[in-house]
Amino acid sequence: MGKTIAEKILSSHAGRDLKANDLAVCEVDFCFGQDGTSGLIIDSFEKLKNEKVADKSRFCMVIDHSAPSPNERVSEIHNKMRNFAAKHDLGMYDIGCGVCHQIVPEGGHVSCGDLVVGADSHTCTYGALNIFSTGMGSTDLSIILASGKTWFKVPETVKVMIDGELPKGVYSKDLILHITGDVGANGCTYKAIEFCGETIRGLSMDARLTISNMAIEVGAKAGIMDADEKTIDWLKRYSDKIPQPVASDEDAIYSEIKVYNAQEVEPMVSKPHTVDNTATVSEVEGTKVNQGYIGTCTNGRVEDLRIAADILKGRKVNSEVRFLVAPASQVVYLEAIREGIISTLIEAGAVILTPGCGPCVGTHQGVPADGEVVISTANRNFKGRMGNPNAYIYLASPATVAASMITGRITDPRSYLK
């Protein structure tokens, strides 16, 4: 009987043949925590009898959610992480290195066919690199840290086929918002997704990572793609690991097959306060905004910044809005500087923040005021997400955010594209 990518990767890491719904203990290739979850990883790890790290080369911590520290309480968490890393000789990416989901693959820690667990729900991002990667909580991470293993229920897989070319001004973010609106926040709970079709193959790695990043927003455990030449080239740039691509069998069993036509997708937004509350930009066009944000593990990569800079070149950010940009990592930041993207953004009126999560999760930097409207490239717009339950968050592509910064209102980016 044929297997899905999820069944194959979990089988190879359990050392036995698995199919959907089996329970299994699997060897984990790499795992990590960030500053919102590592404090509890450390607390839990210190409660374990055998308080020893199984393999220090397979774990790291990243300070990204609230970095640099905005106050003494967060500083204490950061120091707790630094001390723990020093005590156990563990990898540590300190303030300013970037968002964990950019750093883990850029750091060369993961490759095709790997099983990766992160104490962050958007760990599903590396699915774009043909990796089974998923988010778990701090206690689960502490046990992986001590044993190198964790238990899984093998998920059923939903195949999402996307064919056709995305129209001009429509990006992978619009595509995944379109899919999220269609599938719903609960549509793939407990399941893995395989994203496939000619549209995916036509996308850059930056654009593919945006799609896998948001698999969790429909409840999925993983959002995996096939490896092709682009995947292998990307991985070889950062990692010495030999990529071992995993493909699904032709007779693999899927719980559902969903088909989309990319040509029908328009610029999209998620309206407040849920990600699946989607609309086309045309339906909300003209809505006044107070702040824009380009960055995060969803859309803080070079291509995203380049798309925004192309729209903003020679133009000015509206005087009634604040425009924040956080590159996803130092590597991204430097590349954007070399290409002149950062100068263009600053000249247009952008405020460049430290590489990291930026204002996405409401712990620092750019908390909106009561009644304010934010348009952001992040992946979540829950009430209170950016630190104020009385603010309204719209999610959109970098192009839509950039265009909206020019007018101060939600704007279709296609009017600014040559």
Place this chain on the structure above:
Amino acid sequence: MIIKGEVIRLTQDDDVNTDYIISGRYKFQIQDPKELAKYVFNDLEPDFIKRLAGRGIIAAGENFGCGSSREQAPLALKYAGIKAIIAKSFARIFYRNAFNLGIILIEADTEDIKDGDLIELDLDSGFLKNKSREFELKVNPLPEFMKEVVKLGSIVNYFNKYGGFKF
């Protein structure tokens, strides 16, 4: 194993996310779980803790606990006195996190479970009894491994006892 308690229902039924259970800004500000527990559901309904008044069972709709992987969410619920959550479905990261901390999670049709109902859960035979409305539902009994974790109080206690996963 039998769990009894009075039910609280939230103002929102489906897709209750972890940002609502405990907001990101509190999880960075407050490390003491007893203190964190005071802010449970604060953005969704600011008087939740007053309304909870010692009740131990939450009943909810679909996709309870969706969103981030923050373990502060089930941790704060545990310290607020929540022993069990009954929902039509759970988001998977929350499900693992809550279970790891020894909170009992039951998937069941919660349509006829109202705020204030008295509930009895029999984890061995897989029965949910609604004492206030005199009906019973058959629910999936927990797998042995999970029952053992609940009995020992947490996955950490389980791991310390067995030194690994026994299945």
